[in-house]
Amino acid sequence: MFWNEEIETMPREDLEELQLKKLQATVKRAFDKIPYYNNRYTEAEVFPEDIETLKDIEKLPFITKDDLRQSYPFGLFAVDISEIKELHSSSGTTGKPVVSGYTDKDLDTWAETTARGLTMMGLGEEDILQNTHGYGMFTGGFGVHYGCHKIGAAIIPISTGQTRRQIEIMEDFGATGLIFTPSYGIHIGEVALEDGIDPKNLGIKAIGFGAEMWTEEIRQRVEELFGCKAFNIYGLTELMGPGVGVECEAQEGLHIAEDIYYPEIIDPNTCTTLGADTPGELVLTNLEREGMPVIRFRTKDLTKITYEKCSCGRTHARMSRITGRSDDMIKVKGVAIFPSQIEKALLKVGDVEPHYLIIVTRPGTLDEIEVKVEASQDIFFDGVKEMMAVQEKIGKSIENETGIRVKVTLVEPKTLPRFEGKAKRVIDERNLH
Amino acid sequence: MKIKQLSIFLQNRMGSLSKPLEVLSEADVNIRAMCMADTSEFGILRLVVDNPERGKEALEENSFLVKITEIIGVEMNDTPGGLTSILKVIKENEIDLEYLYAFTHEKEGKAILLLHADKLEELIDALKEKDIVIVQADEVYNL
Ligand SMILES: [Zn+2]
Numbered sequence: 001m002f003w004n005e006e007i008e009t010m011p012r013e014d015l016e017e018l019q020l021k022k023l024q025a026t027v028k029r030a031f032d033k034i035p036y037y038n039n040r041y042t043e044a045e046v047f048p049e050d051i052e053t054l055k056d057i058e059k060l061p062f063i064t065k066d067d068l069r070q071s072y073p074f075g076l077f078a079v080d081i082s083e084i085k086e087l088h089s090s091s092g093t094t095g096k097p098v099v100s101g102y103t104d105k106d107l108d109t110w111a112e113t114t115a116r117g118l119t120m121m122g123l124g125e126e127d128i129l130q131n132t133h134g135y136g137m138f139t140g141g142f143g144v145h146y147g148c149h150k151i152g153a154a155i156i157p158i159s160t161g162q163t164r165r166q167i168e169i170m171e172d173f174g175a176t177g178l179i180f181t182p183s184y185g186i187h188i189g190e191v192a193l194e195d196g197i198d199p200k201n202l203g204i205k206a207i208g209f210g211a212e213m214w215t216e217e218i219r220q221r222v223e224e225l226f227g228c229k230a231f232n233i234y235g236l237t238e239l240m241g242p243g244v245g246v247e248c249e250a251q252e253g254l255h256i257a258e259d260i261y262y263p264e265i266i267d268p269n270t271c272t273t274l275g276a277d278t279p280g281e282l283v284l285t286n287l288e289r290e291g292m293p294v295i296r297f298r299t300k301d302l303t304k305i306t307y308e309k310c311s312c313g314r315t316h317a318r319m320s321r322i323t324g325r326s327d328d329m330i331k332v333k334g335v336a337i338f339p340s341q342i343e344k345a346l347l348k349v350g351d352v353e354p355h356y357l358i359i360v361t362r363p364g365t366l367d368e369i370e371v372k373v374e375a376s377q378d379i380f381f382d383g384v385k386e387m388m389a390v391q392e393k394i395g396k397s398i399e400n401e402t403g404i405r406v407k408v409t410l411v412e413p414k415t416l417p418r419f420e421g422k423a424k425r426v427i428d429e430r431n432l433h
Numbered sequence: 434m435k436i437k438q439l440s441i442f443l444q445n446r447m448g449s450l451s452k453p454l455e456v457l458s459e460a461d462v463n464i465r466a467m468c469m470a471d472t473s474e475f476g477i478l479r480l481v482v483d484n485p486e487r488g489k490e491a492l493e494e495n496s497f498l499v500k501i502t503e504i505i506g507v508e509m510n511d512t513p514g515g516l517t518s519i520l521k522v523i524k525e526n527e528i529d530l531e532y533l534y535a536f537t538h539e540k541e542g543k544a545i546l547l548l549h550a551d552k553l554e555e556l557i558d559a560l561k562e563k564d565i566v567i568v569q570a571d572e573v574y575n576l
Binding site: 381410413 | 438440442443444449470471472474475477479496497498500502531532549
């Protein structure tokens with residue numbers, strides 16, 4: 001099933017021609033209308049007419065989250081505020097947030113991307129979609145909401161939280177689709193089981209995942225809990241919101257809406273562009289955005305891209321699930337470590353739903369990592385020796401994944417913080433700034 | 434015959450022992466015997482209570498990590514040498530004892546020794562052969 005078959009299955013040659021046209025128009029508009037781009041490109045001595053091929057995009061400087069922040073709030077808008085119909089912003093954990101502005105046409109483009117995604121997940125107008133993503137300034141809620149309107153399904157805009165009520169509504173309204181972050185989804189499933197409701201019997205057809213990093217094992221856990229497929233949704237407020245990439249039924253990577261976003265993979269250290277199937281940092285460019293065209297945005301998300309045609313028939317490139325962040329990465333003793341590696345290590349020793357926290361300290365001149373792991377039935381035995389062995393096994397498993405020896409501390413269940421949005425897995429107490 | 438013991442995982446920090454005991458007392462579960470095995474970082478609290486199932490439920494409702502483990506209790510003379518005679522039997526039969534603890538009660542001059550081994554059946558057989566009295570579980574729960 002396709003939402004926009006012509007575009008989604010377009011031969012790559014035609015698609016690239018379309019991308020080039022849109023890229024040229026975007027760069028010209030940005031250069032003409034937004035002082036930021038005008039200054040940056042002039043400084044770099046690169047001009048709109050230098051973009052003759054798609055590859056020429058590499059001549060353009062990158063834009064980072066800091067650049068976007070410095071233009072707070074409306075510095076990167078290409079249109080007058082009278083044409084902006086909606087404003088969102090990304091969570092500002094440090095400094096000012098990043099603001100995103102949308103014209104009518106942008107909202108429609110955004111809905112188009114999520115409509116394609118929901119269709120990939122097998123949802124259509126007869127479905128009822130319960131959206132547990134937060135509404136508000138965060139784009140997660142509205143992106144799905146608009147896409148849902150486009151495909152004609154009924155949306156339940158319930159937002160995050162009130163887990164027992166979520167379950168009650170699912171049952172009473174007969175929701176057939178769910179949108180949640182993996183950790184919140186598992187939480188919902190567990191609460192349902194506690195209350196004697198098997199989530200498998202709720203009649204859910206498809207689940208859309210978003211907003212946080214997860215592993216294949218977590219997907220399996222969610223699929224088992226709810227008895228249906230779970231699909232990855234990727235997006236970010238800076239570029240528009242969710243819908244940049246969504247998984248199809250093949251579940252072999254997320255199709256990037258390539259007529260709307262131009263993807264590149266770079267080496268985060270040297271900033272050189274890498275080829276297909278090579279892991280690196282994802283860089284994205286808006287090809288179809290009036291309000292606030294963003295060109296060569298460094299997402300800091302680590303992934304790789306394949307351009308091979310998918311078994312579903314779509315020709316659009318596929319990115320693999322995000323395996324880490326080039327900035328959330330912890331560098332310890334010169335080694336890069338990602339929370340996902342710790343998670344994988346814990347799953348390997350039989351901790352089915354690991355809850356953990358990574359704490360990095362520098363007591364003297366050397367970095368130390370402590371991984372706090374909540375003990376669970378899977379890894380609890382009635383013997384001190386056995387428990388020491390569990391600790392040791394976790395330590396070894398982490399060392400195998402990361403190459404670093406860490407201190408493992410087992411803590412009591414539910415003593416580590418729970419998150420209903422993006423999970424915070426790392427506490428860096430080194431004061432490196 | 435086997436006694437259901439509650440094993441509770443605890444982090445070793447001040448006050449970590451009092452919370453589970455409070456939870457049990459609130460649930461009207463009485464403690465017959467207890468022992469704590471710990472390292473500098475964590476501990477395992479082992480309890481014999483009058484109602485293990487209710488105890489487990491109450492603790493789990495309060496987010497404790499609990500397992501029910503089977504142990505046995507034997508009667509021993511609360512006099513010097515009472516323990517060694519039992520340990521001798523265990524040693525002669527080459528049974529690996531994981532841990533033991535004891536408690537006394539009203540029955541004069543007698544103490545109850547609680548034992549745990551991986552091979553619990555073998556331990557029971559060996560003790561029975563030497564006519565050592567194995568205490569019925571109900572007897573311990575209802576002391
Ligand atoms: Zn596909």
